[in-house]
Amino acid sequence: MNALKVFNTMSRRKELFTPLKAGGVRMYVCGVTVYDECHLGHARSAVVFDVICRYLEHLNFEVTFVKNFTDIDDKIIKRAEQESVPWQTVTGRYIDAYHRDMERLGVRLATLEPKATEHVNEIVTLIQALIEKDIAYPVGPDVYFHITAFPRYGALSKRKLDEMQAGARIEVDERKRHPMDFALWKGAKPGEPSWDSPWGAGRPGWHIECSAMAIRHLGETFDIHGGGEDLIFPHHENEIAQSECATGKEFARYWVHNGLVTIDQEKMSKSLGNFFTIREIFEKFPASAPVTAEILRFFLLSTHYRSPIDFSDKALRQARAGLNNFYDLFKRLEEGSAQRLPGKAEWQKVLTRIARSVEEAMDDDFNTPAALASLQKFRSDVNRRLHAGLSSSEGQEALGVFRKCGQILGLFQVPSSDWEFGQAVVAGPTDPLMDYPPTVVVSSKASIDDSEIERLLEERQQARARKDWTRADAVRQELAERGIAIEDRADGSTTWKR
């Protein structure tokens, strides 16, 4: 009945989405390696798949969403060594940090969040199965996957084995049967964390954990496998090879990859040092966490998930401006204005149409920018109707539609009285060299409390009553300097916002 189309990296085309078992969707997304704080790139991936999961649920699918933690790896070991702490201290700390960041971002918990180290048995079993089929082979304490055993290798990333060797930059281990063979199991060096196995003490290679966890929790074949597009090769390619060789079945049916976050058009990454952690964005951005979260999400969702997105202060300001327009309307809607009897039939049609257009956008490979455009159109429409006289019940219904559609995106969920507009100061010239007025850093909730604002507004109201415009404007200026913008309404009342 639904017409959801999903771009499948495997076919490089949009395909009609039909889950293997009607009514349920099983989705696996590669999470993070917990050796450090998460950056905006991780946030994008998390938000994208959070929205995909929300939308699938909106379509009444029962979603089993698995997102793993890679909690054993070279970088974790190195970090633990540097700090002289057990590796569990490192992974525990960054799993906590991850959960803190996700909660701030409004990213919901996955159904299951398995850890690699809790699936060593499954991993060992999987490797054994591959060895028995002579697809994997031990080399001393290590075990490698023999890549030529899987003829379809390269199907996802559209690479051919012989072409890759020409450009291979890695040093070839002579003991490997094929230069591209990769490790399933790594023997432990003295002092390294390890688990027992038929090949001696060691730890799993990177790719095998995802195969093991996905198969364990979702079955040998499941619906969606996702992650950042930088995981397409080699990670996902290797996952497919291992899994399909072991089970003889198709691994994942739809491969979904999000585009990367760039800074000045360059990939944001640890190695380039050009990254912003989620934590520092929340700590530095001049707004409360729920407001910052929506601004970040709005920014992230205003570009299609497969395109690259460039991060900057300006981009964030544009996102905030867009969101401010919505919350401005929400405030006015909540003020209510019983002016007119509801025109039921036509109005219901309007509400249905907007909800439908959001669904149509999302059905088209989760086209969040188009969904936002629909909502912005609706915002403008409601503003016009409000101007013409909207009944308060109609206003409430409009609000309900915004919040319900917004739920899919994780937007419009902040109570409008808590929204922070952060644009109070209107005094001062605009810098002609900038195509944007400078951001005025205000909006610290602690700077002025509500009763103080009410007192000043009352004072201004009296000044206005006696046409003492100088005094009235001075009060407004004072409020502006403390981060409060005011608006006089037609009925003589005055509202304010931070």
Added chain:
RNA sequence: GGCGCCGUACCCAAGUGGUUAAGGGAGCAGUCUGCAAAACUGCGAUGCGGCGGUUCGACCCCGCCCGGCGCCUCCA
């Protein structure tokens, strides 16, 4: 070197083989207002990197070129 992606107005960003190429931000003008703010109205790409080709017709299909990016090594 191999593979892949992208290039739409000042900025961000959808989109379609053929009616006026969404939407937002910023800007300008107007309505409203004591002044502001908000909102509303109007203005803004004769053109979708460039050149060819296919077609009755292309921004959308194909080829080449230019520019940018990603992967090929840990990476969301």
